[in-house]
Amino acid sequence: MGHIVEIEGVNKIYGTNHVVKDLNLTVEEGEFLTLLGSSGCGKTTTLRMIAGFEEPSSGSIKVEGESIEEKEPYERNVNTVFQSYALFPHKTIFDNIAYGLKMKKVPKDEIKKRVMEMMELVQLEGFEKRYPNQLSGGQKQRVAIARALINRPRVLLLDEPLGALDLKLRKQMQLELKRLQKKLNITFIYVTHDQEEALTMSDRIAIMHEGILDQLGTPTEIYEKPKTKFVATFIGETNIFDGCIAEITDQDITINVENGAVLGKAVGFQNGEYITVSIRPEKMKYASAPVEGFSIEAKVRDYIYVGSIVKCIAVLPNGNELKIERLAGEALPELETTIYPYWNREDAVLIHNQDQVVFQAMENIVLG
Amino acid sequence: MKRKTKAKLQKRLGIVFCSLVYMFLFLPISVIVVNSMNATTSKPYLSWKGFTLDWYVKLFDNSSLLSSFGNTMIIALVSTLLATIIGTLGAVGMYKYKFRGKSIIDGLLYIPVVIPEIVLGISLLTIFSKVSIPRGMLTLILAHVTFCVPFVIFNVRARLDGYDNSIEEASMDLGANRVTTFFEITLPVLAPGIAGGALLAFTLSIDDVIISYFVNGQTKTYPLKVMESIKSGVAPDVNALSTLILLATVILVVLTQSDLLKRREK
Amino acid sequence: MKSAHAKHEWKSNTLPAMVMVGPVTLCMILLVAIPLIYVGVMSFCSIDQYYNVVFKFTTQNHLRLFSTDYLKIYGQSLAIAFLTTLFCILIGYPFSYLIARTKSKRKKLLYMLVIIPFWTNSLIRIYGWRTFLGTNGWLNTALQFLHLTSEPIDFLFKQGTTVLGMVYCLIPFMILPLYTSIEKLDTNLLEASSDLGAKKISTFLEVVLPLTAGGIFSGSIMVFIPCLGYFFVSDILGGGNSDVIGNLIERQFQSGNNWPLGAALSIILILITLLLVKLYQKMGGDMESLGM
Numbered sequence: 001m002g003h004i005v006e007i008e009g010v011n012k013i014y015g016t017n018h019v020v021k022d023l024n025l026t027v028e029e030g031e032f033l034t035l036l037g038s039s040g041c042g043k044t045t046t047l048r049m050i051a052g053f054e055e056p057s058s059g060s061i062k063v064e065g066e067s068i069e070e071k072e073p074y075e076r077n078v079n080t081v082f083q084s085y086a087l088f089p090h091k092t093i094f095d096n097i098a099y100g101l102k103m104k105k106v107p108k109d110e111i112k113k114r115v116m117e118m119m120e121l122v123q124l125e126g127f128e129k130r131y132p133n134q135l136s137g138g139q140k141q142r143v144a145i146a147r148a149l150i151n152r153p154r155v156l157l158l159d160e161p162l163g164a165l166d167l168k169l170r171k172q173m174q175l176e177l178k179r180l181q182k183k184l185n186i187t188f189i190y191v192t193h194d195q196e197e198a199l200t201m202s203d204r205i206a207i208m209h210e211g212i213l214d215q216l217g218t219p220t221e222i223y224e225k226p227k228t229k230f231v232a233t234f235i236g237e238t239n240i241f242d243g244c245i246a247e248i249t250d251q252d253i254t255i256n257v258e259n260g261a262v263l264g265k266a267v268g269f270q271n272g273e274y275i276t277v278s279i280r281p282e283k284m285k286y287a288s289a290p291v292e293g294f295s296i297e298a299k300v301r302d303y304i305y306v307g308s309i310v311k312c313i314a315v316l317p318n319g320n321e322l323k324i325e326r327l328a329g330e331a332l333p334e335l336e337t338t339i340y341p342y343w344n345r346e347d348a349v350l351i352h353n354q355d356q357v358v359f360q361a362m363e364n365i366v367l368g
Numbered sequence: 369m370k371r372k373t374k375a376k377l378q379k380r381l382g383i384v385f386c387s388l389v390y391m392f393l394f395l396p397i398s399v400i401v402v403n404s405m406n407a408t409t410s411k412p413y414l415s416w417k418g419f420t421l422d423w424y425v426k427l428f429d430n431s432s433l434l435s436s437f438g439n440t441m442i443i444a445l446v447s448t449l450l451a452t453i454i455g456t457l458g459a460v461g462m463y464k465y466k467f468r469g470k471s472i473i474d475g476l477l478y479i480p481v482v483i484p485e486i487v488l489g490i491s492l493l494t495i496f497s498k499v500s501i502p503r504g505m506l507t508l509i510l511a512h513v514t515f516c517v518p519f520v521i522f523n524v525r526a527r528l529d530g531y532d533n534s535i536e537e538a539s540m541d542l543g544a545n546r547v548t549t550f551f552e553i554t555l556p557v558l559a560p561g562i563a564g565g566a567l568l569a570f571t572l573s574i575d576d577v578i579i580s581y582f583v584n585g586q587t588k589t590y591p592l593k594v595m596e597s598i599k600s601g602v603a604p605d606v607n608a609l610s611t612l613i614l615l616a617t618v619i620l621v622v623l624t625q626s627d628l629l630k631r632r633e634k
Numbered sequence: 635m636k637s638a639h640a641k642h643e644w645k646s647n648t649l650p651a652m653v654m655v656g657p658v659t660l661c662m663i664l665l666v667a668i669p670l671i672y673v674g675v676m677s678f679c680s681i682d683q684y685y686n687v688v689f690k691f692t693t694q695n696h697l698r699l700f701s702t703d704y705l706k707i708y709g710q711s712l713a714i715a716f717l718t719t720l721f722c723i724l725i726g727y728p729f730s731y732l733i734a735r736t737k738s739k740r741k742k743l744l745y746m747l748v749i750i751p752f753w754t755n756s757l758i759r760i761y762g763w764r765t766f767l768g769t770n771g772w773l774n775t776a777l778q779f780l781h782l783t784s785e786p787i788d789f790l791f792k793q794g795t796t797v798l799g800m801v802y803c804l805i806p807f808m809i810l811p812l813y814t815s816i817e818k819l820d821t822n823l824l825e826a827s828s829d830l831g832a833k834k835i836s837t838f839l840e841v842v843l844p845l846t847a848g849g850i851f852s853g854s855i856m857v858f859i860p861c862l863g864y865f866f867v868s869d870i871l872g873g874g875n876s877d878v879i880g881n882l883i884e885r886q887f888q889s890g891n892n893w894p895l896g897a898a899l900s901i902i903l904i905l906i907t908l909l910l911v912k913l914y915q916k917m918g919g920d921m922e923s924l925g926m
Contacts, residue, residue, distance in 0.1 A: 073828040080829045086822035090844045100830035382732045389729045396762025454657040461654025476662040484863030486880045487900045491669035514665040594757045617753040
């Protein structure tokens with residue numbers, strides 16, 4: 001497997017708006033890579049720069065080892081599935097899918113053969129004479145995918161392609177896209193703001209936040225070893241404690257947080273450093289009396305039943321909410337009782353904290 | 369960067385092209401403005417005799433010019449008002465009610481829009497003379513209302529396309545009668561369409577030459593006055609008045625547009 | 635019971651319907667339908683020796699429509715209208731495209747700048763062209779000053795000048811519908827086309843043009859038809875060398891004073907209008923977009 005797309009030191013600036021900041025990203029051949037982030041994080045801009053609709057303000061983008069800055073979108077061997085589908089309203093489904101081949105001046109009978117194949121692949125047989133406005137959202141989506149795939153691109157760019165579909169259809173299409181990708185062995189670069197979608201489909205996820213690539217890794221890495229506070233909170237639910245390292249013995253770390261102290265286990269941290277502790281609700285434990293090393297307490301306020309899972313909401317003295325998750329049927333503390341939360345120290349994820357505002361607040365609370 | 373320079377070149381070419389088109393559009397305007405400051409007093413007022421602003425004062429002594437402008441304003445205001453009322457009621461009525469002959473009225477509405485103005489002008493002339501309505505202010509207003517009504521209707525109709533009928537039902541449910549509902553709910557919602565239609569009607573009315581030309585009788589409107597003066601050369605005071613009118617409309621537009629923008633921001 | 639119900643229905647539907655639709659119906663029937671029918675009737679009338687219209691049936695007027703002099707002018711008028719429409723498209727399309735798709739913050743201003751000249755009386759603007767192009771006008775002065783010509787060139791009173799004036803008068807009617815249709819164009823479609831391998835020219839022919847054809851059609855209708863009637867443009871700029879059908883009609887209703895003949899000539903314009911509108915509808919044109 002080689003590097004199919006290499007993004008090096010790319011910046012994109014609109015006026016005073018720095019949308020993509022010094023982005024370095026390498027996409028492996030045949031992988032399903034997701035650019036994940038909330039709106040305005042620069043993920044779509046990144047995709048559009050690869051497609052050629054936007055030009056980087058600085059930096060370089062290579063596809064198959066070749067610099068593409070000088071290439072117009074129509075000269076690039078990548079194709080895009082648009083969020084709005086962008087189907088040509090005045091062309092039939094057949095003509096929409098055939099468009100790319102027509103532009104390449106492929107002979108008519110070959111066009112016909114390949115379009116039919118493609119329509120079969122995306123299960124749209126019999127729709128060739130219809131127009132886009134006669135199709136449902138899911139069908140339009142398939143046309144958009146077929147149209148982009150017919151050119152046999154090396155890389156397929158997908159810009160929130162499932163955003164307009166309802167939940168059920170979206171789940172179905174997620175699996176179908178994954179199936180297509182495996183079958184055709186084409187590199188997919190997929191943009192979404194839906195973390196669940198990203199976790200389900202991707203080989204690797206690149207999380208972007210305010211124009212910066214926060215973390216790049218497999219879904220498991222991203223979920224279990226978030227590198228920034230943003231990643232920890234963005235992916236899945238978590239409980240966050242901002243604090244300051246009070247003591248390090250071997251790999252065991254004691255952290256002073258507001259209203260108490262907690263334990264964690266990690267390497268690469270220094271005494272006195274400000275950090276964030278993230279602990280997933282399902283890893284959260286509790287006791288009726290303080291556990292050694294932990295000195296925070298909380299009051300159980302509410303239960304929420306989500307099918308097979310029960311969420312318990314407890315409130316810390318500072319008003320922050322604490323989430324504990326258990327499978328339905330497992331024991332949970334009584335409402336209004338005081339509990340002492342704790343966890344296995346290896347379950348806590350320790351994150352270097354760069355947030356200046358938190359520093360200041362900590363200064364006052366923990367040390368003051 | 370080749371791609372960037374290419375894009376830049378294309379952009380420059382576009383700017384040059386657009387500038388040329390704007391020059392084309394504004395060239396006669398500049399002729400008017402310059403000629404309004406020509407000190408010449410002899411017909412056909414073409415040779416340049418030096419700069420003066422006297423014409424902007426003198427034009428207020430030219431009573432026939434002023435009265436023609438007065439006529440134009442009266443006709444434009446009255447026919448815009450009438451066309452707006454008739455058009456708004458008509459558009460709402462045709463949207464809400466089904467009745468026999470509706471499609472005929474609908475078809476008739478397109479006639480003043482597409483047919484050459486001269487045909488509308490002579491048809492009104494013949495009918496006015498047939499039923500012996502003396503040509504003058506009345507016939508001018510009737511004619512202007514005729515070609516303005518469809519434009520008001522189309523503008524209001526565009527607004528009605530996104531109209532939610534249930535807000536009227538809600539109003540009546542809350543105790544308002546039909547008339548109150550019309551003034552409290554229907555009218556304010558349609559206001560932008562009505563205003564757009566009225567503005568268009570006003571513009572069409574003050575600039576109309578052809579239709580007025582056939583139905584005016586002895587009443588001269590400003591465009592007709594200009595037409596008359598063209599034979600002997602357009603005097604600088606006519607240019608001066610045109611310049612003033614242009615200036616006034618531009619100021620008015622700038623004021624209303626910036627006002628509209630502000631409101632939209634809220 | 636029944637009468638009470640009927641009364642309620644009258645009050646709730648018929649009365650408001652009449653109040654609302656009545657005036658416009660009256661207006662359209664009395665001032666559009668009847669006058670046009672009357673023009674048709676008049677075309678079959680004769681005139682007496684004092685040029686008064688008399689209701690004596692004749693087809694004389696219609697026969698005169700086919701005289702060679704008239705046929706020549708119809709041809710000339712159609713040619714002028716065709717050229718005017720063509721130039722309006724050639725200038726108006728790229729212009730509207732650039733204005734509608736600019737990312738400039740002054741887009742609204744650029745749009746307003748198209749309309750502003752048209753708030754000045756159209757006659758005086760046409761006269762402005764005459765001043766500009768005349769033998770001692772600005773253009774000749776400039777050319778002589780630059781020594782590009784020694785003798786003033788007579789630009790006026792040619793068919794080309796009339797076309798210029800027509801283009802000038804009518805181009806906003808082309809630009810406005812084009813602007814609307816181009817602005818509606820989804821940028822994603824252009825990107826998709828380019829993404830799928832289409833060069834700029836192919837994207838234009840395959841995507842942009844078909845999707846903005848509606849604007850071209852309605853613009854053409856709004857330019858071509860009035861052009862046949864704008865007698866004052868050819869009067870001022872054409873000097874009698876480039877009459878359009880409108881000039882013929884105008885003459886019969888003013889100096890010629892043969893109203894029935896003028897009415898018959900108007901029928902030609904009405905027929906051309908009907909024909910073009912039918913054609914427009916057949917090509918999928920939307921009548922509503924003609925009203926702007």
